[in-house]
Amino acid sequence: MNPIIALVWKDLSIELRTRELVTSMSLVAFLSLVILGLAARSTPPAASGITPAALWVTVAFAATLGLARAHALDHEREALQGLLLTPVSRSALFVAKWASNLILVLVLEAAVLLASTALIDPGIGRRASVLALPLALGAVGFTATGTLLGAMTVTTRLREVLLPILLLPLALPVIIVSVAAIARALEGAGVAALAGPLKMLAAYDVVFAALGVWLFAHVVEE
Amino acid sequence: MRRSPDGPLAGALLVAMLLALYGAFVYAQTERVMGDIQRIFYVHLPLAWVGFVAFGHAAWGGIRYLATGRREWDVVSASAAEIGVLFATLVIVTGSLWARPVWGTWWTWDPQLVTYLILWFIYVGYLVLRAAAGDDARQARFAAVFAIAGFVDVPLVWLSARYLRALSPVIFTSHSIGLAPSMAWALLAGLVAWSLVYVALVRTRIRLGLLEVRVQALEDAAA
Numbered sequence: 001m002n003p004i005i006a007l008v009w010k011d012l013s014i015e016l017r018t019r020e021l022v023t024s025m026s027l028v029a030f031l032s033l034v035i036l037g038l039a040a041r042s043t044p045p046a047a048s049g050i051t052p053a054a055l056w057v058t059v060a061f062a063a064t065l066g067l068a069r070a071h072a073l074d075h076e077r078e079a080l081q082g083l084l085l086t087p088v089s090r091s092a093l094f095v096a097k098w099a100s101n102l103i104l105v106l107v108l109e110a111a112v113l114l115a116s117t118a119l120i121d122p123g124i125g126r127r128a129s130v131l132a133l134p135l136a137l138g139a140v141g142f143t144a145t146g147t148l149l150g151a152m153t154v155t156t157r158l159r160e161v162l163l164p165i166l167l168l169p170l171a172l173p174v175i176i177v178s179v180a181a182i183a184r185a186l187e188g189a190g191v192a193a194l195a196g197p198l199k200m201l202a203a204y205d206v207v208f209a210a211l212g213v214w215l216f217a218h219v220v221e222e
Numbered sequence: 223m224r225r226s227p228d229g230p231l232a233g234a235l236l237v238a239m240l241l242a243l244y245g246a247f248v249y250a251q252t253e254r255v256m257g258d259i260q261r262i263f264y265v266h267l268p269l270a271w272v273g274f275v276a277f278g279h280a281a282w283g284g285i286r287y288l289a290t291g292r293r294e295w296d297v298v299s300a301s302a303a304e305i306g307v308l309f310a311t312l313v314i315v316t317g318s319l320w321a322r323p324v325w326g327t328w329w330t331w332d333p334q335l336v337t338y339l340i341l342w343f344i345y346v347g348y349l350v351l352r353a354a355a356g357d358d359a360r361q362a363r364f365a366a367v368f369a370i371a372g373f374v375d376v377p378l379v380w381l382s383a384r385y386l387r388a389l390s391p392v393i394f395t396s397h398s399i400g401l402a403p404s405m406a407w408a409l410l411a412g413l414v415a416w417s418l419v420y421v422a423l424v425r426t427r428i429r430l431g432l433l434e435v436r437v438q439a440l441e442d443a444a445a
Contacts (some may be wrong), residue, residue, distance in 0.1 A: 145371070152364050152367065156355050165347045166350075169340055169343035169344045169375075172340050173378035175338075176386055199380075207378065211371050215288075215370065218288050219367055
């Protein structure tokens with residue numbers, strides 16, 4: 001079996017057995033949406049304006065928690081050390097971890113779309129097919145950066161506290177463009193009208209992926 | 223023994239700074255719309271440019287460290303990032319002081335200010351990472367990786383901030399000022415002076431960092 005597929009399968013089968021990452025990320029996301037929904041409900045005119053931001057605030061914070069935990073799993077009982085001893089390139093290790101993190105975050109985003117349609121703005125459900133594109137392309141870049149930084153922060157003294165401090169500012173360009181595209185999609189713009197921001201997001205994703213493939217070896221080397 | 227460039231550097235810095243102050247406060251003509259307030263521009267813009275250079279310097283130190291594994295490059299990277307954070311802070315403060323009388327608000331989501339705010343967060347994060355990284359080799363490795371990733375992020379941050387402005391147009395920004403020749407000269411003088419401030423600070427900080435490395439090595443040898 002291709003080592004990357006085997007590594008992704010390893011992460012996913014751990015998650016299928018415990019379901020702790022998806023469950024905890026989704027719960028944090030629901031709570032965040034409830035708080036945002038309550039705040040928006042008390043001042044109705046503001047409600048539609050906060051929708052794109054509500055989606056990304058929720059996804060970004062819940063995903064950061066999930067990524068920190070996903071890397072902590074690798075670190076427990078020296079699992080990563082074992083992987084480093086196998087004849088698999090560091091870049092392949094990065095791509096595999098990135099892929100499993102991306103799958104987790106995409107599942108989270110699907111849950112957030114459902115929950116926010118109910119709690120924040122029914123318009124999200126109606127425009128979900130268009131919204132999904134900037135949200136998913138944003139997740140690609142977000143998890144690429146998160147995988148590189150998560151492997152780093154898990155071995156530091158501050159652990160999961162450090163990941164958001166490093167990841168959120170680096171991922172902000174992705175979030176800014178994705179939020180803007182989502183706002184336009186909610187106003188009724190189709191995929192063709194979003195070509196500009198979607199291309200920008202794709203370009204950012206390529207940059208972050210290249211950084212990860214290049215630098216991951218230096219992060220895990222002992 | 224090689225003569226230290228510290229003396230000439232200090233002299234050049236003194237002359238350049240006096241010229242820059244003269245240029246900003248006396249030589250440059252008063253801007254028509256904003257009046258004397260606009261003179262903060264001759265400090266603000268050079269600080270922003272030198273800040274970018276500092277972050278590039280930090281990334282270069284990181285690349286050299288990963289390639290060679292020499293502690294000296296880690297010291298260069300850390301020093302440049304620290305001074306860069308200082309410059310970025312001053313950029314945000316001077317930008318804010320400028321925005322208050324001109325736009326009537328301490329903060330605006332102007333692309334330049336947004337870019338610098340995000341950069342400030344990235345490099346403060348860099349300093350936190352260094353403090354939390356643990357042993358020396360790991361600290362240097364992680365810091366190098368993050369300095370490179372942070373610098374690669376700079377153009378993306380800038381593009382996103384500009385894209386954001388394209389959606390909600392701002393009437394005028396710091397770059398829409400037509401520069402009269404006297405203003406351009408004052409700006410150039412500011413740029414030279416603040417670049418020399420950076421060189422002087424970063425040299426001192428690198429020297430201090432190298433001394434720290436030596437002290438550490440001596441302590442390790444004695445232990």
